[in-house]
Amino acid sequence: MTTNAPLELPGADAPTEADIYKCVHCGLCLQACPTYLELGLETESPRGRVALMKAVHGGRFGLTEGVVGHMELCLQCRACETACPSGVPFGRMMEATRAQITATTRRSLRARAVRFLVFRLLFPRLGLLRAGAWLLKLYQRSGVQWLVRELRVLKPIKSLDQLEQQLPRLPKFYRPPPSELVPAQGQATRRVAMLSGCVMPLVYGPVNEATVRVLARNGCDVLTPRAQGCCGSLHAHSGERDGARALARRNIDVFLETNPDAIIVNAAGCGATMKEYVELLEGDPAYRDKARRFSALVRDVTEFLAELPFEPPKKELSARVTYQDSCHLVHAQGIKDAPREVLRSIPGLRFVEMKASDTCCGAAGVYNVVHRDLANGILDQKMANVAAAQPDIIATANPGCMLQLEMGVRRMGLDARVAHVVELLDEAYG
Numbered sequence: 001m002t003t004n005a006p007l008e009l010p011g012a013d014a015p016t017e018a019d020i021y022k023c024v025h026c027g028l029c030l031q032a033c034p035t036y037l038e039l040g041l042e043t044e045s046p047r048g049r050v051a052l053m054k055a056v057h058g059g060r061f062g063l064t065e066g067v068v069g070h071m072e073l074c075l076q077c078r079a080c081e082t083a084c085p086s087g088v089p090f091g092r093m094m095e096a097t098r099a100q101i102t103a104t105t106r107r108s109l110r111a112r113a114v115r116f117l118v119f120r121l122l123f124p125r126l127g128l129l130r131a132g133a134w135l136l137k138l139y140q141r142s143g144v145q146w147l148v149r150e151l152r153v154l155k156p157i158k159s160l161d162q163l164e165q166q167l168p169r170l171p172k173f174y175r176p177p178p179s180e181l182v183p184a185q186g187q188a189t190r191r192v193a194m195l196s197g198c199v200m201p202l203v204y205g206p207v208n209e210a211t212v213r214v215l216a217r218n219g220c221d222v223l224t225p226r227a228q229g230c231c232g233s234l235h236a237h238s239g240e241r242d243g244a245r246a247l248a249r250r251n252i253d254v255f256l257e258t259n260p261d262a263i264i265v266n267a268a269g270c271g272a273t274m275k276e277y278v279e280l281l282e283g284d285p286a287y288r289d290k291a292r293r294f295s296a297l298v299r300d301v302t303e304f305l306a307e308l309p310f311e312p313p314k315k316e317l318s319a320r321v322t323y324q325d326s327c328h329l330v331h332a333q334g335i336k337d338a339p340r341e342v343l344r345s346i347p348g349l350r351f352v353e354m355k356a357s358d359t360c361c362g363a364a365g366v367y368n369v370v371h372r373d374l375a376n377g378i379l380d381q382k383m384a385n386v387a388a389a390q391p392d393i394i395a396t397a398n399p400g401c402m403l404q405l406e407m408g409v410r411r412m413g414l415d416a417r418v419a420h421v422v423e424l425l426d427e428a429y430g
């Protein structure tokens with residue numbers, strides 16, 4: 001990677017001076033930061049990263065390769081935001097910094113090819129993503145995957161081999177009904193629109209099906225618009241803010257057209273980004289007001305159920321269950337109680353808190369692929385806390401966390417199942 005090292009972070013997506021100077025360097029965020037806990041370096045802490053932003057902003061040094069490295073090792077888990085008494089909006093500062101890096105950095109040919117594939121081809125066109133998932137499913141079901149693993153075909157290419165080992169087994173894909181509508185059971189009291197998502201319908205289709213059933217059971221007409229697209233969270237976190245804006249505009253138009261009482265999301269990372277469309281589009285006069293209306297309607301499914309309130313389930317689920325807070329639910333959206341309330345409502349379920357449940361598991365979008373060693377270190381610490389809680393089921397609220405925890409279960413050889421909170425409620429409704 002080479003950089004042209006500008007003396008400051010210019011442009012629309014630069015972190016603002018007001019945000020940067022909110023940090024008083026007290027260090028109260030350090031113990032909340034997974035990269036600081038793992039590496040013990042000030043430069044890998046929130047305080048260190050804000051100091052670097054301040055130094056670059058003030059022209060003391062450029063956006064050098066070293067600075068870029070420290071910024072890219074951040075998980076964007078936003079635990080530092082929760083810990084910070086001064087209200088430093090670290091998430092939006094880091095997103096803006098990443099946008100600056102994208103604008104000023106010339107990445108390697110391989111990195112540019114991967115980013116083109118992910119950000120320009122696959123995620124803006126969910127049909128292509130689905131086609132890719134079908135190919136992957138064919139690879140898994142045809143026996144080719146078994147052969148590749150038995151013969152260790154990919155062993156000479158270590159990164160590809162590790163990536164292949166991380167592949168989840170793809171279940172039945174989720175597809176909304178042709179009419180887009182699943183009517184409420186009994187009298188409809190609300191009309192909601194659901195984000196189907198990009199990863200969720202392909203990797204965890206049953207979670208979307210469970211979400212629809214649970215909402216319909218609780219008096220909602222559930223609409224899943226087929227014209228919706230990816231929410232843009234991966235783009236926003238990776239410094240592709242214009243790509244994220246294009247996806248946001250599309251979803252705003254599609255969802256507001258349906259005139260829902262709420263827009264329901266079962267992936268915490270997507271929900272956080274959609275609640276922040278209002279910030280993403282604040283410089284766009286044509287969409288600023290629409291983004292405000294849209295973001296005000298967005299609800300995580302557990303948040304929505306707790307607000308209703310939801311019908312208590314009757315069927316017993318005899319299991320010891322712990323909960324891993326998804327970073328973008330607890331830190332970005334400030335939702336801690338709602339998923340626990342849902343879990344505790346289930347008869348027979350024995351809820352047990354694990355230590356440091358609100359510390360990142362190391363998934364963080366594609367972090368566990370790009371920074372595998374550090375992500376694995378963070379995951380191993382997480383799984384030690386999971387193991388100490390001795391759960392039968394690890395519940396969480398985001399597909400990325402589910403994938404990472406499933407990998408952790410395999411790494412540790414634990415006998416535990418990973419599930420979305422809403423799946424367990426659906427099971428308890430019978």
Ligand code: SF4
Binds near residue numbers: 073
């Ligand atoms: S977002 Fe997470 S990894 Fe990044 S500085 Fe804050 S606590 Fe550390």
Ligand code: SF4
Binds near residue numbers: 025026027030047050
């Ligand atoms: S980010 Fe907040 S908690 Fe961390 S050093 Fe700055 S002011 Fe203190």
